Amino acid sequence: MTGHRAIDQTAVHMAEAIRTGRATSYEITEAHLDRIDAVDGEIKAFLHVDREGALATAAEVDAAIARGEELGPLAGVPIAIKDVVVTKGMPTTAASKILEGWIPPYDATIVERIKTARMPILGKTNMDEFAMGSSTEYSAFGKTLNPWDTGRIPGGSGGGSAAAVAAKMAPLAIGTDTGGSIRQPGAVTGTFGGKPTYGSNSRYGLIAFSSSLDTPGPVSRNALDAALLHEVISGHDPRDSTSIDAPVPQVATAARHGASGDLSGVRLGVVKEFAEGADAAESGVVDAYQSGVDRLVKLGAEIVEVSCPSFKYALPTYYLIAPSEASSNLARYDGVRYGLRSGDDGQRGLEEVMSLTREAGFGPEVKRRIILGTYALSAGYVDAFYGQAQKVRTLIKRDFEAAFDQVDALVSPTTPFIAFKFGERTGDPYQMYLADLYTIPSNLYGGPGVSVPVGLSEGMPVGLQVMGPVLGDDIAYRVAAALESTQETPLADTAPEIGK
């Protein structure tokens, strides 16, 4: 792949070029739109493209720069947004038929911040319906293909954002991560995915899957680009009661620091239990990950084995809490106020129409989780399931807090396996759920986790995850950027060329 096209640059370079007049936002934005036209017919990363809107914003940025205005660090750099984030006047479906055709009358807080940062919005990216899945196979509007091998999944739920960035249809994208939906797609597409500390990025306008776990964050091709986007969207939001009112960690500074390649004095933990059990990572993934750990050690990091005994309950805990919250969060889709309405023939009663609407509007995985969650919250079962899961979540939090007393950050493979082939795991939900085995803990304890490309296995990208303590996003970025510094060519730039 060549490195001279506008779309091959990092977001940081694009912003710099726009600021200094070496390029215009308009031409950079247009180059990405043209790239979408050229390759997205094959990849299918986008559900909606807003050429006019993106170019209009780009032209405004160029005009502002011509007037000598001081703009933010990513002004003029185009961005794609996962279709679970609400965008005023632009269709937002969460890849569900139940929201097909809905045009939101308001912007999510993070979209407002992206607009304030003057970033042209290219469009909305595909995902598993309501962010439930690890492959985008559960999108109601067709699957997204992995640019590295179009026979394979791009990860999920944010496969669209990851594939768009991997295929250079966008330098940056927004993802959301409930159990790994930013990081696992990052790992399997050779891109960078950052899940911030829960509560540091506003959820207002993020279509809820699991309220206590959902976290929006950046998708990019390198740590610094992601860090800059993180700083654009994060910070306290009074409209989100779970938003943390604390200073945003200086992640861009940390990424620059990490890029210097010095990790001396940094203690990195390896969770003993991650490697145990029948469901541990496949060997090619472990090898690539281990090579990354070795490189981190060469940069001065000290590796410490830590124990999180409750880890073995993380997956089942997640699959009780997330569906429980989802069963309630998705109750509002009933055809009464917006979105799909099915069976309203003037004869049927209200309840039947609501029921038919949900029957027709939700896909199989969403229904499965609604049923799971409804069951887990039902009278007679709630203590044994939802209640017990909350207790275990507390234990997991304690385990990880204890680990961070010993180390600065934890490292692991992002996901146990490389991008699998389409259809390989749809028959057995548990096999699909395993994709998030290593990413779920940070959602449960609330801390940051980033996935950075570390190497290849069977020619497919492998990600290394760095987890930090709550509000320790900076250390995660520092370690990730340090790992990047050990690669001559960023892995993202070695993807096979598509669209030829």
Next chain:
Amino acid sequence: MTKLNTYEAAMAAYEPVLGLETHIELDTNTKMFCGCSTEFGAEPNTQVCPVCLALPGALPVANRAAIEATIKIGLALNCRIAEWTRFARKNYFYPDMPKNFQTSQYEEPLCEDGYVDVAVDGRTYRVEIERVHLEEDTGKTLHVGGATGRIHGATESLVDYNRAGIPLVEIVTKPVAGTAELAPEVARAYATELRDIVRSLGVSDVRMEQGSMRCDVNLSLNKPGDAWGTRTETKNVNSLRSVERAVRYEVRRQSALLDGGEKIVQETRHFQEASGETSPGRSKEEATDYRYFPEPDLAVMEPSREWVEELRASLPEPPRKRRERLQAEWGLADKEMQSVVNADAVELIESTIAAGTSASGAVKWWLGELSRRANETGAELGALAVTPAQVAELQGMVEDGKLNDKLARQVIDGVLAGEGGPAEVAAARGLEVVSDTGALEAAVEEAIAANPDVAEKIRGGKHAAAGALIGAVMKTTKGQADAKTVRELILNKLT
């Protein structure tokens, strides 16, 4: 036809257990979880936003003023204020509930374990409060195209979400036993006391007819010595008077069923304002499983003890204390004061006195003529189309001798008919005491001449006999004479 016992027969055989669940809409400026206005009566769906319409992605933020108001209510009801409390989701599908869950409180209410003392027939009953919690109201559904306005037979349902998300405080009593035949009065006295307490706090206008206070009445009956019976919950009770009526009706209905060997079905019933009956609604046996769980979109609340004490110190004089003070100021006997309270006339009388009339004058009108008018039409006293200031003006005209009681009642007719204030009505209807002494004297002479035997008795010292002559004079003057003046004229002439 529903079989009913007489109330007396029911009470001879059974003991009632009461329970009241009261919902009060707070009059905060904005809704519970968003910034929309709470004003009553706006065009449908004009006070809505992404949050209260439950658009995808919208999130709630709790209204601090509503939390403060709820703590005040809890303190006024002698409750313990939680140090750690949170919201919970109550999940069920209903079209007027945008999220298809209600944000409410479950295991951790804001206030717990309080009480209210109410006096009925000179006895004090302590009604214990189980909990006071904060939640949000639903929208309103309008079923059109049918004959009844209910969903059955309707061709369309319209939903107004203006009310959706208005802060709602739910106050639940513990079961109230031991009231015997006074159960209806105790229920009403509790509801009245609760309303007065909340009103005194200034956190709600607590108007049952507008729905800003809604009472659900739980009632069960048991034979003396037996365990408590199965209860029914009567909703749609829209006035204080109806609280009493609903209890009375359920006592009569349930006792008749029990007498016939039937079982009481645990169910929700609806009170019918017109007939005073209750009719079956949703059966609790097929009750929804609400799948409560802590609301993950809202932060836990930890009201600081300093804040709670600050609020406690700011509480106004409790209505019960205030009533005792007013009773002493007005010089009323216990029974009279009880009548004032029962008639819901404390504020009305207080305002009337403030408008410049005597306590006895204010009490006389509100408990007498005006209560009678209210009872005739089934309206609450406060809903009559006459203001305390007008009552004060009326009494002033009587005291000045411009009106006698009979004329004053006709003036009230005019005021209630919307013809204007007392002076205007008196002028427009020509209602004024005949003060022309010449005409009066002529009438008196005429009456004496027509009743020589009565006149003779008076001359003989039986002044009480003057009444017959006064009546005659009133007849000729069509009532427009001042009885006192007439009496003086008669006595002057004959003694």
